[in-house]
Amino acid sequence: MLVKKQIRGLPAYAPGKPIAEVKREYGLDHVIKMASNENPYGASPKVAERIAMVASETAIYPDGYGTELREALASKHQVSEKQIMLGNGSDEVIQFLCRGFLSSNTNTVMATPSFSQYKLNATIEDAQIIEVPVTSSGDHDLEAMLAAINEQTRIVWICNPNNPNGVALSREAFRHFLDRVPKECLVVSDEAYYEYVTTDDYPDSVSLLSHYPQLVVLRTFSKAYGLAGLRVGYGIASESVAQAIDPVRPPFNNNAIAHQAALAALEDEAFIRLCKEKNQQEKQRLRAYFEKEGFFVYPSETNFLLVETGIPGNQLFQAFLEKGFILRSGEALGYPTGIRISIGSKEENDAFLEVAPTIFNTCK
Numbered sequence: 001m002l003v004k005k006q007i008r009g010l011p012a013y014a015p016g017k018p019i020a021e022v023k024r025e026y027g028l029d030h031v032i033k034m035a036s037n038e039n040p041y042g043a044s045p046k047v048a049e050r051i052a053m054v055a056s057e058t059a060i061y062p063d064g065y066g067t068e069l070r071e072a073l074a075s076k077h078q079v080s081e082k083q084i085m086l087g088n089g090s091d092e093v094i095q096f097l098c099r100g101f102l103s104s105n106t107n108t109v110m111a112t113p114s115f116s117q118y119k120l121n122a123t124i125e126d127a128q129i130i131e132v133p134v135t136s137s138g139d140h141d142l143e144a145m146l147a148a149i150n151e152q153t154r155i156v157w158i159c160n161p162n163n164p165n166g167v168a169l170s171r172e173a174f175r176h177f178l179d180r181v182p183k184e185c186l187v188v189s190d191e192a193y194y195e196y197v198t199t200d201d202y203p204d205s206v207s208l209l210s211h212y213p214q215l216v217v218l219r220t221f222s223k224a225y226g227l228a229g230l231r232v233g234y235g236i237a238s239e240s241v242a243q244a245i246d247p248v249r250p251p252f253n254n255n256a257i258a259h260q261a262a263l264a265a266l267e268d269e270a271f272i273r274l275c276k277e278k279n280q281q282e283k284q285r286l287r288a289y290f291e292k293e294g295f296f297v298y299p300s301e302t303n304f305l306l307v308e309t310g311i312p313g314n315q316l317f318q319a320f321l322e323k324g325f326i327l328r329s330g331e332a333l334g335y336p337t338g339i340r341i342s343i344g345s346k347e348e349n350d351a352f353l354e355v356a357p358t359i360f361n362t363c364k
Protein backbone atom coordinates (compact mmCIF):
# COMPACT_ATOMS: atom_id res chain seq x y z
CA MET A 1 0.00 0.00 0.00
CA LEU A 2 1.26 3.44 -0.88
CA VAL A 3 0.22 5.09 2.32
CA LYS A 4 2.42 8.09 3.29
CA LYS A 5 5.59 7.01 5.06
CA GLN A 6 4.78 9.14 8.11
CA ILE A 7 1.62 7.20 8.88
CA ARG A 8 2.90 3.73 8.06
CA GLY A 9 2.56 1.78 11.33
CA LEU A 10 1.58 4.89 13.27
CA PRO A 11 -0.74 3.91 16.14
CA ALA A 12 -4.10 5.71 16.00
CA TYR A 13 -5.35 7.67 19.01
CA ALA A 14 -6.47 5.25 21.72
CA PRO A 15 -9.36 6.85 23.61
CA GLY A 16 -10.70 5.78 27.02
CA LYS A 17 -12.64 2.50 26.74
CA PRO A 18 -16.34 3.06 25.98
CA ILE A 19 -18.82 2.08 28.74
CA ALA A 20 -20.90 -0.19 26.47
CA GLU A 21 -17.84 -2.22 25.51
CA VAL A 22 -16.82 -2.77 29.15
CA LYS A 23 -20.37 -3.78 30.13
CA ARG A 24 -20.42 -6.33 27.34
CA GLU A 25 -16.92 -7.68 27.92
CA TYR A 26 -17.25 -8.11 31.68
CA GLY A 27 -20.99 -8.78 31.92
CA LEU A 28 -21.47 -5.73 34.16
CA ASP A 29 -24.72 -3.78 34.56
CA HIS A 30 -23.13 -0.67 35.92
CA VAL A 31 -19.89 0.85 34.71
CA ILE A 32 -18.41 4.21 35.72
CA LYS A 33 -16.09 5.96 33.27
CA MET A 34 -13.41 8.09 34.86
CA ALA A 35 -11.10 8.08 31.88
CA SER A 36 -11.70 10.95 29.49
CA ASN A 37 -12.10 13.96 31.77
CA GLU A 38 -15.71 14.55 30.82
CA ASN A 39 -18.13 16.47 33.01
CA PRO A 40 -19.91 13.98 35.31
CA TYR A 41 -22.80 16.45 35.72
CA GLY A 42 -23.44 16.57 31.98
CA ALA A 43 -24.28 19.88 30.36
CA SER A 44 -26.47 22.78 31.44
CA PRO A 45 -30.18 21.85 31.16
CA LYS A 46 -30.45 24.74 28.70
CA VAL A 47 -28.48 22.65 26.22
CA ALA A 48 -31.03 19.84 26.00
CA GLU A 49 -33.84 22.41 25.72
CA ARG A 50 -32.10 24.12 22.82
CA ILE A 51 -31.32 20.84 21.10
CA ALA A 52 -34.99 19.85 21.32
CA MET A 53 -35.88 23.12 19.61
CA VAL A 54 -33.60 22.50 16.65
CA ALA A 55 -33.75 18.70 16.53
CA SER A 56 -35.80 18.63 13.34
CA GLU A 57 -33.50 20.99 11.46
CA THR A 58 -31.32 18.32 9.98
CA ALA A 59 -31.93 18.64 6.25
CA ILE A 60 -30.07 21.89 5.76
CA TYR A 61 -26.31 22.36 5.98
CA PRO A 62 -25.16 24.30 9.01
CA ASP A 63 -23.76 27.79 8.74
CA GLY A 64 -20.28 26.75 7.67
CA TYR A 65 -18.70 29.85 9.15
CA GLY A 66 -20.49 29.34 12.48
CA THR A 67 -21.44 33.03 12.49
CA GLU A 68 -23.60 33.01 15.61
CA LEU A 69 -21.17 31.00 17.68
CA ARG A 70 -18.24 33.08 16.48
CA GLU A 71 -20.08 36.23 17.49
CA ALA A 72 -20.87 34.83 20.93
CA LEU A 73 -17.27 33.74 21.48
CA ALA A 74 -15.87 37.01 20.16
CA SER A 75 -18.08 38.89 22.58
CA LYS A 76 -17.17 36.58 25.50
CA HIS A 77 -13.45 37.01 24.88
CA GLN A 78 -13.52 40.62 23.66
CA VAL A 79 -11.85 39.77 20.38
CA SER A 80 -12.94 40.00 16.74
CA GLU A 81 -14.92 37.17 15.11
CA LYS A 82 -12.08 36.85 12.64
CA GLN A 83 -9.79 35.76 15.46
CA ILE A 84 -11.87 32.67 16.23
CA MET A 85 -11.11 29.25 14.71
CA LEU A 86 -13.98 26.82 15.21
CA GLY A 87 -13.17 23.14 15.28
CA ASN A 88 -14.91 19.80 15.61
CA GLY A 89 -13.41 19.62 19.06
CA SER A 90 -10.17 21.44 19.83
CA ASP A 91 -8.58 18.27 18.42
CA GLU A 92 -9.53 19.60 15.01
CA VAL A 93 -8.02 23.01 15.68
CA ILE A 94 -4.77 21.24 16.58
CA GLN A 95 -5.03 19.49 13.22
CA PHE A 96 -5.62 22.82 11.40
CA LEU A 97 -2.57 24.34 13.04
CA CYS A 98 -0.40 21.41 12.05
CA ARG A 99 -1.72 21.34 8.51
CA GLY A 100 -1.30 25.06 8.18
CA PHE A 101 2.16 25.49 9.68
CA LEU A 102 4.06 22.20 9.61
CA SER A 103 5.74 20.34 6.78
CA SER A 104 8.80 18.21 6.19
CA ASN A 105 11.36 20.98 6.51
CA THR A 106 10.01 22.33 9.78
CA ASN A 107 9.99 21.22 13.38
CA THR A 108 7.74 21.59 16.38
CA VAL A 109 8.61 21.67 20.08
CA MET A 110 6.46 20.10 22.76
CA ALA A 111 6.67 18.84 26.32
CA THR A 112 6.61 15.13 27.06
CA PRO A 113 4.43 13.72 28.54
CA SER A 114 1.74 15.95 27.14
CA PHE A 115 -1.40 15.67 25.05
CA SER A 116 -0.79 13.11 22.30
CA GLN A 117 -2.46 14.95 19.45
CA TYR A 118 0.34 17.49 18.97
CA LYS A 119 2.81 14.77 18.15
CA LEU A 120 0.40 12.68 16.09
CA ASN A 121 -0.69 15.55 13.84
CA ALA A 122 2.82 16.91 13.48
CA THR A 123 4.04 13.44 12.52
CA ILE A 124 1.37 13.20 9.83
CA GLU A 125 2.65 16.51 8.40
CA ASP A 126 6.14 15.02 8.37
CA ALA A 127 7.55 17.69 10.68
CA GLN A 128 10.43 16.91 12.98
CA ILE A 129 9.22 16.41 16.55
CA ILE A 130 11.31 17.84 19.36
CA GLU A 131 10.12 16.54 22.71
CA VAL A 132 11.33 18.14 25.90
CA PRO A 133 10.77 16.12 29.09
CA VAL A 134 8.78 17.80 31.84
CA THR A 135 10.63 18.48 35.09
CA SER A 136 10.34 16.14 38.07
CA SER A 137 7.51 18.31 39.40
CA GLY A 138 5.62 17.77 36.14
CA ASP A 139 6.14 21.32 34.85
CA HIS A 140 7.02 22.24 31.29
CA ASP A 141 10.78 22.79 31.19
CA LEU A 142 10.50 26.18 29.56
CA GLU A 143 14.24 26.87 29.49
CA ALA A 144 14.91 23.59 27.71
CA MET A 145 12.01 24.22 25.35
CA LEU A 146 13.42 27.65 24.48
CA ALA A 147 16.83 26.13 23.92
CA ALA A 148 15.27 23.59 21.55
CA ILE A 149 13.64 26.20 19.31
CA ASN A 150 15.55 26.97 16.12
CA GLU A 151 14.91 28.64 12.77
CA GLN A 152 12.85 25.71 11.53
CA THR A 153 10.52 25.72 14.54
CA ARG A 154 6.99 26.71 13.57
CA ILE A 155 4.94 25.70 16.61
CA VAL A 156 5.72 25.29 20.28
CA TRP A 157 2.99 23.63 22.34
CA ILE A 158 2.16 24.58 25.91
CA CYS A 159 -0.52 22.44 27.45
CA ASN A 160 -1.75 24.50 30.38
CA PRO A 161 -2.81 22.80 32.57
CA ASN A 162 -0.97 19.86 31.14
CA ASN A 163 -2.69 16.60 30.29
CA PRO A 164 -1.87 13.97 31.66
CA ASN A 165 -0.50 15.40 34.91
CA GLY A 166 -2.79 18.39 35.53
CA VAL A 167 0.09 20.72 36.37
CA ALA A 168 -0.38 24.40 35.44
CA LEU A 169 2.14 27.00 34.36
CA SER A 170 2.23 30.33 36.19
CA ARG A 171 1.40 33.68 34.64
CA GLU A 172 4.88 35.03 35.16
CA ALA A 173 6.60 31.97 33.71
CA PHE A 174 4.37 31.99 30.64
CA ARG A 175 4.86 35.68 29.99
CA HIS A 176 8.62 35.41 30.40
CA PHE A 177 8.56 32.49 27.96
CA LEU A 178 6.53 34.41 25.38
CA ASP A 179 8.99 37.28 25.61
CA ARG A 180 11.79 35.03 24.46
CA VAL A 181 10.16 32.89 21.75
CA PRO A 182 11.09 34.08 18.23
CA LYS A 183 8.20 36.02 16.68
CA GLU A 184 7.95 33.66 13.69
CA CYS A 185 7.14 30.68 15.92
CA LEU A 186 3.55 30.08 17.05
CA VAL A 187 2.99 29.43 20.74
CA VAL A 188 -0.12 27.33 21.24
CA SER A 189 -1.54 27.47 24.76
CA ASP A 190 -3.92 24.53 24.98
CA GLU A 191 -6.34 25.42 27.76
CA ALA A 192 -8.83 22.56 27.50
CA TYR A 193 -9.24 22.55 31.30
CA TYR A 194 -9.37 26.33 31.69
CA GLU A 195 -12.76 26.38 33.43
CA TYR A 196 -11.49 24.13 36.24
CA VAL A 197 -8.42 26.19 37.12
CA THR A 198 -8.61 27.71 40.61
CA THR A 199 -5.13 29.19 41.13
CA ASP A 200 -4.84 32.99 40.90
CA ASP A 201 -1.49 32.54 39.31
CA TYR A 202 -2.85 31.33 35.97
CA PRO A 203 -2.18 33.33 32.79
CA ASP A 204 -4.97 35.34 31.21
CA SER A 205 -3.78 34.26 27.78
CA VAL A 206 -6.54 35.90 25.77
CA SER A 207 -5.52 39.30 27.11
CA LEU A 208 -1.94 38.56 25.98
CA LEU A 209 -2.98 38.12 22.34
CA SER A 210 -2.62 41.82 21.58
CA HIS A 211 1.02 41.80 22.80
CA TYR A 212 2.00 38.47 21.28
CA PRO A 213 0.62 38.00 17.75
CA GLN A 214 2.11 34.52 17.53
CA LEU A 215 0.02 33.27 20.47
CA VAL A 216 -2.86 30.84 19.88
CA VAL A 217 -5.22 29.92 22.72
CA LEU A 218 -7.23 26.69 22.54
CA ARG A 219 -10.44 26.13 24.47
CA THR A 220 -13.13 23.47 24.32
CA PHE A 221 -16.77 22.77 25.09
CA SER A 222 -15.89 19.12 25.82
CA LYS A 223 -14.89 19.43 29.45
CA ALA A 224 -16.68 21.77 31.89
CA TYR A 225 -19.38 22.68 29.34
CA GLY A 226 -20.29 19.00 29.06
CA LEU A 227 -20.49 18.80 25.25
CA ALA A 228 -17.79 16.21 24.53
CA GLY A 229 -20.30 14.19 22.51
CA LEU A 230 -21.06 17.10 20.20
CA ARG A 231 -17.48 18.04 19.34
CA VAL A 232 -16.99 21.78 19.61
CA GLY A 233 -13.67 23.43 20.36
CA TYR A 234 -12.03 26.63 19.25
CA GLY A 235 -8.86 28.58 18.96
CA ILE A 236 -8.32 32.29 19.44
CA ALA A 237 -5.42 33.81 17.55
CA SER A 238 -4.37 36.99 15.80
CA GLU A 239 -6.59 37.70 12.83
CA SER A 240 -3.78 36.95 10.42
CA VAL A 241 -3.10 33.48 11.88
CA ALA A 242 -6.79 32.56 12.13
CA GLN A 243 -7.54 33.71 8.60
CA ALA A 244 -4.41 32.13 7.14
CA ILE A 245 -5.40 28.64 8.20
CA ASP A 246 -9.11 28.94 7.44
CA PRO A 247 -8.72 27.21 4.04
CA VAL A 248 -7.72 23.94 5.73
CA ARG A 249 -11.01 23.80 7.64
CA PRO A 250 -13.42 21.30 6.02
CA PRO A 251 -16.75 22.74 4.91
CA PHE A 252 -19.41 22.66 7.67
CA ASN A 253 -16.99 21.23 10.21
CA ASN A 254 -19.35 21.83 13.16
CA ASN A 255 -22.87 20.50 12.87
CA ALA A 256 -25.92 22.70 13.33
CA ILE A 257 -27.05 21.02 16.57
CA ALA A 258 -23.60 21.45 18.06
CA HIS A 259 -23.61 25.18 17.20
CA GLN A 260 -26.86 25.67 19.05
CA ALA A 261 -25.81 23.52 21.99
CA ALA A 262 -22.60 25.53 22.40
CA LEU A 263 -24.55 28.80 22.26
CA ALA A 264 -26.93 27.58 24.95
CA ALA A 265 -24.03 26.31 27.08
CA LEU A 266 -22.37 29.73 26.93
CA GLU A 267 -25.50 31.32 28.32
CA ASP A 268 -25.31 29.34 31.57
CA GLU A 269 -22.22 30.48 33.38
CA ALA A 270 -23.82 29.59 36.73
CA PHE A 271 -23.76 25.94 35.70
CA ILE A 272 -20.02 26.13 34.99
CA ARG A 273 -19.35 27.76 38.37
CA LEU A 274 -21.27 25.01 40.14
CA CYS A 275 -19.43 22.25 38.28
CA LYS A 276 -16.12 23.90 39.11
CA GLU A 277 -17.00 24.06 42.80
CA LYS A 278 -18.12 20.45 42.97
CA ASN A 279 -15.06 19.37 41.03
CA GLN A 280 -12.84 21.16 43.51
CA GLN A 281 -14.50 19.49 46.52
CA GLU A 282 -14.46 16.05 45.00
CA LYS A 283 -10.88 16.45 43.79
CA GLN A 284 -9.77 17.26 47.37
CA ARG A 285 -11.56 14.16 48.61
CA LEU A 286 -9.93 11.84 46.07
CA ARG A 287 -6.54 13.47 46.56
CA ALA A 288 -6.76 13.00 50.34
CA TYR A 289 -7.58 9.34 49.84
CA PHE A 290 -4.67 8.71 47.45
CA GLU A 291 -2.28 10.48 49.79
CA LYS A 292 -3.51 8.36 52.66
CA GLU A 293 -2.60 5.32 50.56
CA GLY A 294 0.92 6.78 50.45
CA PHE A 295 0.81 7.71 46.74
CA PHE A 296 2.20 10.85 45.14
CA VAL A 297 -0.50 12.94 43.48
CA TYR A 298 0.50 15.65 41.01
CA PRO A 299 -0.93 19.08 41.87
CA SER A 300 -3.81 19.30 39.42
CA GLU A 301 -5.67 22.39 38.21
CA THR A 302 -8.02 20.21 36.17
CA ASN A 303 -10.83 17.70 36.60
CA PHE A 304 -8.46 14.74 36.80
CA LEU A 305 -5.62 13.49 38.98
CA LEU A 306 -2.47 11.71 37.97
CA VAL A 307 -1.50 9.36 40.78
CA GLU A 308 1.95 7.82 41.01
CA THR A 309 1.24 4.48 42.68
CA GLY A 310 4.39 2.51 41.92
CA ILE A 311 2.16 -0.25 40.52
CA PRO A 312 2.20 -0.88 36.75
CA GLY A 313 -0.55 1.30 35.27
CA ASN A 314 -1.98 -1.46 33.07
CA GLN A 315 -2.31 -3.81 36.03
CA LEU A 316 -4.31 -1.27 38.02
CA PHE A 317 -6.34 -0.30 34.99
CA GLN A 318 -7.32 -3.94 34.49
CA ALA A 319 -8.15 -4.50 38.16
CA PHE A 320 -10.46 -1.47 38.23
CA LEU A 321 -11.99 -2.41 34.89
CA GLU A 322 -13.08 -5.77 36.22
CA LYS A 323 -14.91 -3.94 39.03
CA GLY A 324 -16.64 -1.62 36.56
CA PHE A 325 -14.39 1.46 36.70
CA ILE A 326 -12.73 2.72 33.56
CA LEU A 327 -9.60 4.67 34.51
CA ARG A 328 -6.65 5.59 32.31
CA SER A 329 -3.44 3.64 32.64
CA GLY A 330 -0.40 5.86 32.89
CA GLU A 331 1.57 3.43 30.72
CA ALA A 332 0.35 4.92 27.46
CA LEU A 333 0.58 8.42 28.89
CA GLY A 334 4.26 8.48 29.79
CA TYR A 335 3.82 7.47 33.45
CA PRO A 336 4.35 3.67 33.54
CA THR A 337 3.43 3.32 37.21
CA GLY A 338 0.78 6.00 37.23
CA ILE A 339 -2.96 5.99 36.88
CA ARG A 340 -5.06 8.92 35.70
CA ILE A 341 -8.53 9.33 37.11
CA SER A 342 -11.18 11.83 36.09
CA ILE A 343 -13.01 13.38 39.04
CA GLY A 344 -16.49 11.90 39.13
CA SER A 345 -19.69 13.05 40.81
CA LYS A 346 -20.02 12.50 44.56
CA GLU A 347 -21.85 9.21 43.95
CA GLU A 348 -19.28 8.00 41.44
CA ASN A 349 -16.42 8.87 43.76
CA ASP A 350 -18.19 7.19 46.70
CA ALA A 351 -18.42 4.02 44.63
CA PHE A 352 -14.78 4.32 43.60
CA LEU A 353 -13.63 4.86 47.19
CA GLU A 354 -15.52 1.78 48.27
CA VAL A 355 -13.64 -0.58 45.96
CA ALA A 356 -10.28 1.20 45.70
CA PRO A 357 -8.65 0.13 49.03
CA THR A 358 -9.12 -3.58 48.29
CA ILE A 359 -7.79 -3.20 44.76
CA PHE A 360 -4.73 -1.26 45.85
CA ASN A 361 -4.06 -3.73 48.66
CA THR A 362 -4.18 -6.63 46.25
CA CYS A 363 -1.92 -4.95 43.69
CA LYS A 364 0.66 -3.44 46.06
Ligand code: PMP
Nearest residue numbers: 089090091115163192220222233
Ligand atom coordinates in the same frame (compact mmCIF):
# COMPACT_ATOMS: atom_id res chain seq x y z
N1 PMP B 1 -6.36 19.31 24.59
C1 PMP B 1 -6.25 18.63 25.72
C2 PMP B 1 -5.17 18.99 26.66
C3 PMP B 1 -7.14 17.60 26.01
O1 PMP B 1 -7.00 16.91 27.14
C4 PMP B 1 -8.16 17.30 25.10
C5 PMP B 1 -9.16 16.21 25.36
N2 PMP B 1 -8.66 15.01 25.74
C6 PMP B 1 -8.22 18.05 23.92
C7 PMP B 1 -7.32 19.06 23.71
C8 PMP B 1 -9.22 17.76 22.86
O2 PMP B 1 -10.51 18.00 23.29
P1 PMP B 1 -11.72 18.17 22.31
O3 PMP B 1 -11.28 17.77 20.94
O4 PMP B 1 -12.78 17.29 22.83
O5 PMP B 1 -12.07 19.63 22.35
